[in-house]
Amino acid sequence: MTDVSDGSGGGTRRPTRRAALAGLVGGAGAVLAAGCTPTGAAPAAAPSPSGTASAPAGGAAPGAMTLFEDPAYNFSALMALGGAGAGAAETGEVLTAVNAVDRAGLSAQSYVTAFKKLGDQLMAAPEGGGADDQTTRWRALRAAQYYAQALFFVLGSDDPGSEERLYRAGRRAWDRFCDLCDPAPVKAAVPYGRTPLPVWFFRPEGAGGRRPTVILTNGSDGQNVDMWTYGVRAALERGWNALVYDGPGQGQLLFVDRVVFTPAWEKVVRPLVDWLVARPDVDTGRIALTGLSMAGDLAPRAAAFEDRLAAVVAMPGCLTPWLGFPPEVRAIYTPDKKETNTVWTKEVVPELSAADAAALRKRFEPFSVQAMLDARRGRTFTDFHTPARRVQALDITDVVRRIKMPALVLDYEAEQFYPGQARRMFDKLTSPKEYVKLTAATGAQLHCSPMAPQQHCEVVFDWLEETLPGR
Numbered sequence: 001m002t003d004v005s006d007g008s009g010g011g012t013r014r015p016t017r018r019a020a021l022a023g024l025v026g027g028a029g030a031v032l033a034a035g036c037t038p039t040g041a042a043p044a045a046a047p048s049p050s051g052t053a054s055a056p057a058g059g060a061a062p063g064a065m066t067l068f069e070d071p072a073y074n075f076s077a078l079m080a081l082g083g084a085g086a087g088a089a090e091t092g093e094v095l096t097a098v099n100a101v102d103r104a105g106l107s108a109q110s111y112v113t114a115f116k117k118l119g120d121q122l123m124a125a126p127e128g129g130g131a132d133d134q135t136t137r138w139r140a141l142r143a144a145q146y147y148a149q150a151l152f153f154v155l156g157s158d159d160p161g162s163e164e165r166l167y168r169a170g171r172r173a174w175d176r177f178c179d180l181c182d183p184a185p186v187k188a189a190v191p192y193g194r195t196p197l198p199v200w201f202f203r204p205e206g207a208g209g210r211r212p213t214v215i216l217t218n219g220s221d222g223q224n225v226d227m228w229t230y231g232v233r234a235a236l237e238r239g240w241n242a243l244v245y246d247g248p249g250q251g252q253l254l255f256v257d258r259v260v261f262t263p264a265w266e267k268v269v270r271p272l273v274d275w276l277v278a279r280p281d282v283d284t285g286r287i288a289l290t291g292l293s294m295a296g297d298l299a300p301r302a303a304a305f306e307d308r309l310a311a312v313v314a315m316p317g318c319l320t321p322w323l324g325f326p327p328e329v330r331a332i333y334t335p336d337k338k339e340t341n342t343v344w345t346k347e348v349v350p351e352l353s354a355a356d357a358a359a360l361r362k363r364f365e366p367f368s369v370q371a372m373l374d375a376r377r378g379r380t381f382t383d384f385h386t387p388a389r390r391v392q393a394l395d396i397t398d399v400v401r402r403i404k405m406p407a408l409v410l411d412y413e414a415e416q417f418y419p420g421q422a423r424r425m426f427d428k429l430t431s432p433k434e435y436v437k438l439t440a441a442t443g444a445q446l447h448c449s450p451m452a453p454q455q456h457c458e459v460v461f462d463w464l465e466e467t468l469p470g471r
Contacts, residue, residue, distance in 0.1 A: 060414035060445050067098050068106055072359070073153075078450040079226075080115075080149050085454045086229040087138055088145045093118055097146070108156030108358060115149040116166065122146070123173055137180035141225060144173035148223040155365075156358030161376045167255040174224045190245070190275045192268060195257045199272065200224070202232050202242040203281060212286035212468055213241040215272055217302075218250055219293025220261075220366050230292050230315075230448070234457035238465065241282060245272060247298075249366040258369045263393040265298040266305035273308050286310050286468040290460065293448055296410075296418070297321050297394055300425070304402035311467050313460055315448065317409040317425030318418045321394045325363070333392075337385040344384035352380070367391055400428045408463045410456075411437040413445040434463060 061074060067081070068074040077098055083089035097114040104110035122143035125131060131139065147170030154163050178185050183203055189196035204211065216231040218224070227244045235242035246252045247268045249261030262268065269289065277284045288311040291299025296314035303312035322330065332348060334340045349357070361375035367387035374381045381387075407429050411422035426435040436459055438444035444452035 060440065065451065070106060073106060073111060075446070075450065076149060076152060080145055082450045082453050083145050083229045086233045088141050088225050088229045090142055093142065108153040109158050111153050112150040112157045115146040119143040119146040119150065119169060119173065133180050137177055140173045140176040141228065144170050144177060144223065144225040147173060148225055152221060155362050155375045156355060160378050163376050164255050170223055171252065188275065190271050192271050195253060195259050197268070197272065198246050198252050200244040202236060204236050204239050207239065207281065210283040211239060211241045211281055213243060213276055213282050214288045214290060214464065215243045215269065217289065217291040217295040217299050219295050220249065222293060223251065226292065229453045230456060231290060234461050238461055243272060243276065254366055260367050260369060261390060266302040269302035269306050273306060277308065288313065288464055288468065291315060294318060294321055297396055300400055300403060301396045303405060304399045307404065309405055311406045311464060312403065313408045314425060315410045316412060316415060316418055317422035319395065319397045319400070319421050319425050322392045324417050325391070332384060333388045340385040341383055345382050349380050400425055401430050403429060403431050406432040406467045408460065409433065409435050410459070411435065412447055412449060413437060413439040415447055417447045
C-alpha cells in the first residue's frame with residue numbers, strides 16, 4: 001500500500017569522550033544505522049528527523065522478516081531475499097546461507113564465508129552436468145548478489161585485505177550475466193576526468209527506433225546487481241532502455257580506481273547524457289534519472305544542473321546525507337581538523353569494539369581512499385575530519401529548488417536512514433512533483449523496500465510512463 005499526495009553541518013563544541021561514545025558501543029548495527037546503501041544496515045533505534053534517537057524500530061521487521069536479531073545483518077539478508085523476484089537471488093539459497101551463519105554463530109566472518117561460498121558454487125559448473133547459457137546467466141546474477149553480500153561485511157572479517165578480490169569476483173559474475181543477456185548490454189567507458197565511467201546499456205529484446213531511457217544511479221555501497229533488481233528488469237519489460245554505471249565512490253571507481261564520492265554529481269551525469277543523446281536508439285526527450293538510497297541525494301543534485309533530463313526520481317529523497325550518520329558520530333566533527341582528529345584518535349577509536357570499528361571503516365571508505373586502504377590492513381583511519389567534510393559537502397538543501405523537470409520523491413514507512421528527509425525534499429521542490437510513501441501494509445517498509453522491490457519498481461515506472469508518455 002502507498003500513501004500518495006500531489007502537488008546540518010558540524011558544530012563547534014568539542015565532544016567529550018562520553019558524548020562521542022554514546023550509542024557507539026551497542027554493536028555494529030547501531031554504527032551502521034544510517035547507512036547510505038541498500039545493502040547497508042538497519043539500526044536498533046533509528047534517528048528522528050531532529051537527529052535524536054527515536055523508539056526502537058525492531059517492530060518494522062516482525063516475525064518471519066527477522067532473519068537475524070542483529071539489525072545490520074538482518075537488513076542485508078532481507079535485501080538479498082528481496083532480489084529473488086527479479087532473479088537476483090534464490091529464496092532457498094539465501095535461507096540456507098542464513099542457517100549456515102546461525103550454525104557458525106553470527107559474525108562478519110561467518111556471514112562473509114557463507115555468502116562467498118554461495119557465489120563460488122554458482123560460478124562453478126552445477127553438479128550433475130553442464131549448464132546451458134540461460135542457467136549460466138542466472139546463476140551468475142545470483143552469484144553477483146551473494147558476493148555483494150559478502151563484500152559489505154568483509155572489512156570486519158578475518159581477511160579485510162580481500163576486499164578488492166571479493167569486489168572483482170562479484171564484477172566477474174555481473175559481467176558474465178551481462179554477456180549472456182539477449183541482447184547483451186553495450187559496454188563502454190564514458191569519459192570522466194582521469195577515470196572513465198564503466199557503463200552497461202541495456203536494450204529491450206527486438207527493440208527498434210528510439211526508446212525512452214532511464215539512468216539508474218546506485219547508492220553508497222550498492223553493487224550493479226542492485227540496479228538490475230531496482231530498475232533494469234522493470235525497464236526492459238516496459239520497452240525502456242536502462243543505463244547502469246559506476247560513479248565516483250562506487251564499484252570499480254572506488255575499489256579499483258580509488259576515486260571517492262564527489263558532491264558535483266552533475267559532472268558525473270552530464271557525460272552519461274552526452275553519450276546517450278549521441279545514440280540512435282535513445283529518445284532524447286525521454287531520458288529519466290533515478291537515484292537509490294544515498295543516490296536520492298545524488299540524482300536530484302544532478303537534475304538541478306542537467307536540463308536535458310526529462311524526469312528525476314529520488315528513492316528516497318535525501319537532502320543531507322550527513323544526517324544519516326548517528327548523532328554521536330557527527331558530534332566528533334569540529335571545523336578544526338587537528339582538534340577533530342585528536343578527539344577521534346585519542347578518545348574515540350581506542351574505546352571502539354572491533355565490530356563498531358569495522359562498521360565505521362565501512363561507512364567512511366567511500367569518502368576517503370586512505371580510510372579504505374587502512375581498513376584493508378585492519379586499521380582504523382586517523383583522519384576523521386577529511387571524509388566527514390566530504391559527506392557534509394553532499395548537502396543539497398539549497399539546490400533542489402533549481403530542479404525544473406517533474407520529480408517523484410519516494411519515502412518508506414519506518415525509514416531508518418533518512419527519516420523525514422523525503423517529505424522535506426518534496427516540500428522544497430518547485431517543479432511538478434509527486435510524493436509516494438511505501439508502507440508496511442504490503443511489506444514495503446524500511447529503506448528502499450528491501451522485501452518489496454517489485455512494488456517499488458511498479459510505483460516508479462508507472463509514474464515514469466505517465467509522466468513521459470510515448471510520442
